[in-house]
Amino acid sequence: MTPDEPHDAVVVGSGAGGAMAAWVLTRAGASVLMLEAGRDYSPDESPMLNMAMDAPLRGVGTPDKRFGYYDATVDGGWDMPGEPYTMAEGSEFMWWRSRMLGGRTNHWARNSFRMGPYDFKPRTRDGLGVDWPVTYDDMAPWYDKTEKLVGVYGSNDGLENHPNSGPGVLHTPPKFRVWETFLKAGGDAINIPVVAARRAILTKQIDERSPCYWASACGRGCSIGAAFQTTTSLIPWAKATGKLTIATGAMVYEVMLDATGKATGVRYIDKATGSHKEAKGRVVVVAASTGETARILLNSKPNGRSEGLANSSGQVGRNLMDTVGSNISAYFPQLEGRPRYNEDGAMGLHAYIPFWDYKRIQNGEVDTPRGYHVEIGGSFGDPGMGVGSGLDGYGSSLRADVKRRYGSRIGFTQRGEMIPNANSYCSIDTETKDKFGIPVLKFNFAWSDHELKQVKHFQTSMKELIDKLGGTLVSEPDEPAKAISKGGEIIHEVGTCRMGSDARESVTNQFGKTWDVDNLYLTDGSVFASKAHKNPTITIMALAMRSADNIATRLRTGEL
């Protein structure tokens, strides 16, 4: 079919949420038109084995490519020419966009931690934020299906609020490397768990995708299909049904409604010609990213309704959350001069530190209500432009120091839960338009004391672990208010169209169906009711699969 013909479903976005919806729907026999604002992309473009020395500036990040020259992201970033966003006075927010087929799934770290029972009912547990309209038990089978489809390595450790996967779901995780075994020894001694990480990376062949070959940074895009991205999986699978039509360079800016209040499709700008076009479908699925989805709804003003579409609750754009981030690094003299071997492995986490302090929180012994996990990085990697950091002097002693220090530094990265607050939201900036003439988003953002105290907990705990292992801090961490990441910097923004069980307080129901428009669904991070410390992508996909299943049923029964 062509993009001009009416389809059963119009899906806006080709990332985790959009591609999952498109795959489920095409597999159920529905015709789907997928609209992607960026260009067509395949990781066959990825220079998987190029070294830093083959890239300009040894591949370091620049304003053109924030995560380095080889990062898979093309035409994206926090700052995009001609596509601005604004911030309220006193607010700082960084809005990442990824304008390419597959969106952010082409470069994500593949960290895939399931949310647990506490994470779906946070308000019940501590009175803060809101509960989700689903329980963990509702979601468990969808996590299993998603993980099985995607391919996730990890282990079932039976830890509190870190649920096991179903039998046979997980791929075997790669062995710990020396520095990870070292950290585990320290953690074991002070009851900080160091366990196998969970990542969307195959360690055995499934379908046409190869297992990890233990090289190549995943962020470059994985042409062998081992590291999950929609461009090597959901999108080609959906295409193979013969039911998927893709239009790239299609910048969607509003949802169209008919006189009865049903969505009829979307309007978009065809970037190649600059012309405005309409795409029509029986159901509209918006998965354009947390920011962009809110922007499309707020810019859709059916019958002149100034609050935007699907916004009778007033919650569209509100409850903007990102992951709490901060860092500590240390040198470990005990790791100096250790025997060399190939530590590339899966080029990311083999091990991590899941949150462990739930009991003390419940007993009121900890002053921060929500948890975090710690992502750890060390290894004998390509030394890179940072190899000389912390070294002194010159001459042959410097050569010896470089060798001695190599592989003895470990970085600890906090990834924590943010609680929604009234000061963090996005709205339309009526004064500013992008190069397409579309009004842009304006961000308000503020951390609360909860997040700052959580940073302190992280700093204190990691210093204890570092101390136990005889390490020395690279530098003393800043005070939490200075150490904490900027909003949007961790690129886990969620929550702008939260789901709920009450139409007065939420934008969608538990299936991502907007309360106000019966055939308008949202399947990206915008529907999150809370932002657990767990990286959002696997949950976006599990929710999108569940929502799309609901859509497919309703299409089949003629309800839509």
Add this chain to the structure above:
Amino acid sequence: MPNSKASDLVMIDRRVTLKWLMGAMAAGQLAACGDGAKGVTWAEMEAIKAKGYGTDPDFNNTAAPWPLTMTQAELVAASSLADIILPADGDYPAPSKLGVPAFINEWVSAPYPDQHRDRVLIINGLAWLDQESRARSGAIFASADTAAQKALLDEIAYRDRVKPGLEKPAEFFSRFRSLTLGAYYTTPAGWTEIGYVGNQPGTGDYPGPTPEAAAHIRAVIEGMGLKYTAP
């Protein structure tokens, strides 16, 4: 590892560096382009306006697209300084033999904010180096004798004993050293020296630590009175 671009760079750099060095020594050129006598002010420089590689670069042509901007005299000073920072050692060549000065030229000529900050520091720093060397020994840094070069560097190269008043040259040196080390240890010779053996695709399970590496960490962990868990 097949890598035509990198080896070309090394070849060109080796040949050209030698030529520069000979020419510059004969002419006694200063990296300050003659105004060294007026003193180095560490002044801000005009931003480079060349185009970057863009948001969608062509991975089949990974050469930096921007013009190189360092003068011959600056490259001579940079080459000489890099080779003192990491002197050749047995099998491991000096940085000038591995294209490090050319890399520094690419770095300071790049049209990006971080590199611009480094450019101001490094171009001024190289001028300072030649000026200071000439004031002390009558020769530009590259042609001063080794003892004179080291005497000068000893005043700026150690963060806890920077000679008062030389904080800015010390900042330059520290940054130049970082760039030199980064450039050097991202080459095949650097990998061999440091022991990096990655970027080798394999089949089957990730093998994990070698028996030697595992035995070593086990001894370390148990020596600390902690419990070792085999990977």
